[in-house]
Amino acid sequence: MSLENQTALVTGATRGIGRAIAKMFLTSKANVVLCGRDARSVDRAVSELAAETHGKVAGKAADVRNYDQVRALFEFADRHFGALDILVNNAGVGVFAPVSQLSVEDWLRVVQTNLDGAFYCSREALARFTSGTPRGGYIVNISSLAGKNPFAGGAAYNASKFAMNGFSEAMMLDERYHNVRVSYIMPGSVATEFGGHAPADGEEWKIQPEDIAEIVRMLISMPKRTLVSRVEVRPSQPKR
Secondary structure (H helix, E strand, O other): OOOOOOEEEEOOOOOHHHHHHHHHHHHOOOEEEEEEOOHHHHHHHHHHHHHHHOOOEEEEEOOOOOHHHHHHHHHHHHHHHOOOOEEEEOOOOOOOOOHHHOOHHHHHHHHHHHHHHHHHHHHHHHHHHHOOOOOOEEEEEEOOHHHOOOOOOOHHHHHHHHHHHHHHHHHHHHHHHHOEEEEEEEEOOEOOOHHHOOOOOOOOOOEOHHHHHHHHHHHHHOOOOOOOOEEEEOOOOOOO
């Protein structure tokens, strides 16, 4: 399936995996709406991506934890490009600490961003994919190998990603006969600023954001009769 003239909305798209996905769509001649929490970062990403790709891109600041802001984001997308075809739920945060040291605020920030945000955005997308004459669409959720492999200090993040996987699979079953495909990607170590740490020298062994973007392209470009529901991806030669 060609991505040309398709409209994609990508959350958490001002940097890292989300930005790489947005750039992939633009170089494939899709229209892109991106969001992030900081308006200045959104404006900068829109300007830079437009200059790099000469594509049709718009952006709006939105905190996906806030349903009113999510609705405003999708209404913004409606006004700019009309019908929506693709949603990529990429926005995510991680706070890593033992449960005894994890604050209530940090727990809520992780779970509400990583899980509630995906629900709010999916709900808005599905309303557009299935209302009136169902036109269908594609939802890609960016999960993590932490959604199947718990680790010490990962209680909040593990919980959010285990839940994301279950949410994705149930939504796939709910919507498959409404011409909506749902996939989720579970990356391992990716060279991004996730967790507040910039990629360091010597981390070339890690997955690159562009690699995840290529997986998204592959999923969406599959014939409509075929669904790759889950992708696990990890560095081929991690540090020993």
